[in-house]
Amino acid sequence: MQTRILVVDDELSMREFLAILLEGEGYLVEQAENAGEALLHLEREPYDLVVSDVQMPGLSGIQLLGRIKEIAPETAVLLITAYTTAEQAVEAMKLGAYDYIGKPFKVEEVKVLVRKALEKRSLVVENRRLKAVVSERFSFSGLIGKSKQMREVYDLIAKVAESTANVLIMGESGTGKELAAKALHYNSPRRSAPFVAVNCGAIPEALMESELFGHTKGAFTGAISDRVGLFEQAEGGTLFLDEIGELPLQLQAKLLRVLQEREFRRVGGQSSIKADVRIVAASNRNLEEQVEEGTFREDLFYRLNVVPVRMPALRERPEDLIPLVEHFYQKYAPFTPEGEIVTPEAAQALLFYPFPGNVRELENLVERCVVLGNRVLTEECLPPQVRNFKCVNPEKVESTLPPEGMDLQAYLDAIERKLLIQALESSCGVKKKAAALLGMTFRSFRYRLAKFGMDDNS
Incomplete structure (x- = not known):
């Protein structure tokens, strides 16, 4: 698209001179003899650059600059005048002018300034576009679903994002905990600062302290050599500590001190470094059980668990399953057809299957179907464990291994869920009695209810 420039000057000769000069550089140039006419141009169509005189009848070039920044903030402005003063130059730059040059000027000087002004404008526009893309990707659009459970997650993220409170995201593997953390970050005042993620279970214990705090x-x-740690990399932004339950006890103590004092030391360092970082932690483990077992510090748990966010398992929100399939088809299949993407038979099989791997497993399933060339998701393109899951129907649990194999974890989940329901029915809904019937603690019983979306917190 051709670059558009508007030249504003009450002197016809100067307007035409600048127009000829800039058209010779390949720009599309239009002219206005005063600020009022220029504003009419700007209201009708966008311009990349306005080159304006300062001294004009009516509104001055300085006043025009202020109006341009109100109605077209991405338009670059270059001011030209025969009466250059330091005060005017300072005012023009404060209002957002790219530069301010005095007459008489050199032709090459104008060419260079116009080119640089347009280059800066392009960088600003691209930066805003990228920020918009990032914001869109990691706002709530990164989390797909309109179920009651997901709406509760969205509402909680929206409320918490503006604060600096630590957040603990709980949920099974594959439920989208990191997406929730990114949504928190990109909807917060820290959105322009770094989002740094680390999986605490993926780094050897001997290297974890250096990884977090540097050395x-x-x-x-x-x-x-000196090394900057993740806390310094995340300065002013958000540090996402995934699988926090894997963090060794010794490092838990050091992390607790950082959360309390808001400062840390590099390994081998003598001076303290301030830590302006928001902590978002996540775990697929039950940290309260780890606290009881002595493998997770109770004081750290309460520091992290200021605002708990629970990501629901996919089996708890079946109404989101088909929209997720459509989303992943659009992601992986450039040939996605109009209309039906999932056949009724495939939809029934998907809704029946408990998806122990949650959304991540569903995404992999859709990608597999696309790679195999399926324009529509049919029952035939589903993996065997999904097609054959009827053999682990909770109402008809069998104890023999079918010839085609089965998903053992899904089988055990089905049995566990059925026994939980039976225990609740036998105890007339009294959870402590139901827990006793199953020989487990009340806390463990509540955890298993939450695992299957059966805990109404009553």
Whole structure:
């Protein structure tokens, strides 16, 4: 698209001179003899750059600049005048002018300034576009679903995002905990600062402290230079600690100190470094049970669990399943057809299957179907464990292994869910009695109810 420039000057000769000069550089140039006429142009169509005189009848170039920044903030402005003063230059730059040059000027000087003004304008526009893309991707559009459970997650994220409170996201693997963390970050005042994620279970214990806090040269064998840790990388932004339950007890104590004091030291360092970082942690484990077992610090748990967010399992929100399939088809299949994407038979099989791997498993399933060339998701393109899951119907649980195999975890989940229901029915809904019938603690019983979406917190 051709670059559009508007030249504004009450002197016809100057307007035409600048128009000829800029058209010779390949720009599309239009003219206005005063600020009022220029504003009419700007209201009708966008311009990449306005080159304006300062001294004009009616509104001055400085006043025009202020109006341009109100109605077309992405338009670059270059001011030209024969009466240059330091005060005017300062005012123009404060109002957002790219530059301010005095007459008489050199032709090459104008060419260079116009080119640089347009380059800066392009960078600003691209930066805003990328931020909009990131914001859209990681706002609530990254989390798909209109179920009651997901609406509750959206509402909670919206309420918490503006605060600096620590957040603990709980949920099974594959439920979208990192997406929820990104939604928190990109809807918060920290959105323009870094979002840094680390899986606490994926880094060797010996390296975890250096990974989090960094180290100084010579702190240990192999430390040949200073290294910035994740806390420093996330300065001003959000640090997402995934699988926090995997963090060793020794490091839990050091993390607790950072949360309390808002400062830390690099490994081998002598001075403290301030930590302006929001912590969002996540776990697929029951941290309260880990606290009881002594593998997770109780004081750290309460520091992290200021605002708990629970990500529902996919089996708890069946109404979101087909919209998720359609979303993933659009993601992986450029040939996605209009109309039906999932056949009724496939939809029935998907709704019956409990998806122990949750949304991640569903995404992999859809990608597999696309790779195999299926324009529509049919029952035939589903993996065997989904097609054959009828053999683990909770109402007809069998104890023999079918010839085609089965998903053992899904089978056990089906049995567990059925026994939970029977225990609640036998105890007339009294959960402590139901827990006793199953030989487990009340807390463990509540955890299993939550696992299957059966805990109404009553």
